[in-house]
Amino acid sequence: MHLKNNILSVDYKGINIKNPIVIASGPAGNGEELSQTIDLSRIGMFTSKTVTMNRTDGNPPPRIVDVYGGIINSIGLQNPGFQSFMTETLPFLENLRIPVIVSLASNYAEELETMVKALDTRNIKFLEINFSCPNVDKGREPIGTDPNKIFHTVKKLKKLTKKNILIKFAPADAILELVQAAISAGAEGVVLSNCPKGMKIDINTMKPILKREFGGFAGPAIKPITLNQVYQVRKQFKDIMIIGTGGVINHEDALEYIMAGANLVGIGFGVMLDPFIPIQIIEQLEQWFKLRNLNYSSVFCKAQSL
Amino acid sequence: MKKIVLKEKKVSDDFLIASFEFENPFNDNTQDFIKPGQFLMLKNRTEPILAKPFSVLNTNRNGFKMLIKIIGRFTDYLSNAVSGETFLYRGPYGTAFEKKLDLSKKIITIGGGCGAAPILFFNEHYFENIEKTIIGFKNDSIRNLINIDEAVYESLSGKTVIDELNEYLLLRNKVGKPIVLACGSSSMCQELHKHSLEMNYQLFVSLDERMGxxxxxxxxxxxxxxxxxKMVCKDGPVFNSDEIIWEW
Incomplete structure (x- = not known):
């Protein structure tokens, strides 16, 4: 990995990323509303809401339940489908003047191939293949928990595009094996991690609150888990791109991820908690580095005993 | 998010009324910073609990007042907070009632529980448009906090807001199809929808959904x-009830 930095900027294969803060896929939608609240051109990168081939209505309410240290969400990849995304949404993202990641999901390799191919000529820098949404169950067995399927799917996708491919995984004991499959097939990196599954039971009705019983557990409570996934993967894979995400709500969280070995830090729940958080973190990081006369590269991976 | 200071609060078993003042009041038009139907997202300063949506009951030169049902962690926290504590808010969000209602016509307004807040706020702004108002509470503990002239209490009368509305409509002697604007629990709104089909009135409901x-x-x-x-927060919270597919 060739990283050239000033205080916060990250250079990845000639792509200049202003700072390591990435808006993660999901909570910020496709940026239309968020751009009315904060200046998105100040963010490092923006990830689209996960797009599926066909329109997805998502899950019935309630979709969000408060739990200690975060929420359980059950959105269910609501989106208008790939064609609508290409004509209605992508032009907005292409004009953000920051590198954009388009997030894609399907349990069908053929659908992913169609979408990846169609995106190859568009002004985006990365594709995130979301192999791990906890909130959909349509279609075949998920690709993202089977190293063999991951390898063959990513291999096919790499043949169809020059874009950098990142694979998004949920926390898993076998994460090293899954990442190995993705990287050997040619993926540039990984996004660690998607929400682990969680649930909440209403003790009055004695039933799960969410209609699908479980959802994705997000928020500061999951950070120790996702941080460890980043750390363990970085220990094994020195040169891949890692976006560390899970429970980041302040600059200290972001620093932990960078020290664990994340090149970039994703913010999801934090944007819902307070849409101003990404900008606050960037400002706090800059101040933290300045006060200590340090910069991004002087802390990157420092928690690893390399 | 912007800072507001809790100035005063009154708490009953189920509800609280909280007055907030802006830390940095607007230069002018403070009173009009939010329109009836819109809501603010409130959170406390430290805990990672998502901000929660609340309608205002009224506004003044320095801030606003809210009528809140004590129902979860944030409202519990707020009910125990002391005057002078700083909170955070953002907004207003949501579509104002005036964008969806025909204000050349008279409107019957219905509030259930803390759904009373946006209705009373609407009544204050559009008093000339109000044909009739019914504000319903399960019990009368709210009387310790606020005196609402239009309030009816199910525990005392045995009648729900829908019973009260039904009685009014049966005796109504006015030209034109009644128009009803209601805010309350989703079960109340759904019952009203069924009632609107039986009694042939136009119903707008302002919905209460868990928001992110x-x-x-x-x-x-x-x-x-x-x-x-559609999203309740952005496309609503008020919808024409004929547009809603209630079973999902």
Whole structure:
């Protein structure tokens, strides 16, 4: 990995990323509303809401339940489908003047191939293949928990595009094996991690609150888990791109991820908690580095005993 | 998010009334910073609990007052907070009632529980438009906090707001199809919808759904409508009840 930095900027294969803060896929939608609240051109990168081939209505309410240290969400990849995304949404993202990641999901390799191919000529820098949404169950067995399927799917996708491919995984004991499959097939990196599954039971009705019983557990409570996934993967894979995400709500969280070995830090729940958080973190990081006369590269991976 | 200071609060078993003052009041038009139907997202300063949506009961030169049902961790926290504590808010969000209602016509307004807040706020702004108002509470403990002239108490009368509305409509002697604007629990709104079909009135409901961001981006508060999935926070919270597909 060739990283050239000033205080916060990250250079990845000639792509200049202003700072390591990435808006993660999901909570910020496709940026239309968020751009009315904060200046998105100040963010490092923006990830689209996960797009599926066909329109997805998502899950019935309630979709969000408060739990200690975060929420359980059950959105269910609501989106208008790939064609609508290409004509209605992508032009907005292409004009953000920051590198954009388009997030894609399907349990069908053929659908992913169609979408990846169609995106190859568009002004985006990365594709995130979301192999791990906890909130959909349509279609075949998920690709993202089977190293063999991951390898063959990513291999096919790499043949169809020059874009950098990142694979998004949920926390898993076998994460090293899954990442190995993705990287050997040619993926540039990984996004660690998607929400682990969680649930909440209403003790009055004695039933799960969410209609699908479980959802994705997000928020500061999951950070120790996702941080460890980043750390363990970085220990094994020195040169891949890692976006560390899970429970980041302040600059200290972001620093932990960078020290664990994340090149970039994703913010999801934090944007819902307070849409101003990404900008606050960037400002706090800059101040933290300045006060200590340090910069991004002087802390990157420092928690690893390399 | 912007800072507000809790100035005064009154708490009953189920509800609280809280007055907030802006830390930095607007230069002018403070009173008009939010329109009836819109809501603010409030959170405390330290805990990572998502901000929660609340309507205002009224506004003044320095801030606003809210009528809140004590129902979860944030409202519990607020009910125990002391005067002078700083909170954070953002907004206003949501579509104002005036954008969806025909204000050349008279409107019957209905509030259930803390759904009273946006209705009373609407009544204050559009008093000339109000044909009749019914504010319903399960019991009369709210009387310790606030005196609402239009209030009816189910525990005393045995009648729900729908019973009260029904009685009014049966005796109504006015030209034109009645128009009803209601805010309350989703079960109340759904019952009203059925009632509106029986009694042939036009119904607008302001819905209460668990929200995530409050601004339309997270897709956390869906409602199924005849024109697809909409977000309660951004496309609503008020909807023409004929547009809603209640069973999902």
């Amino acid at each position: 961001c409050g601004m339309g981006m997270c897709k956390g508060c869906p409602i199924k409508t005849k024109s697809g999935i």
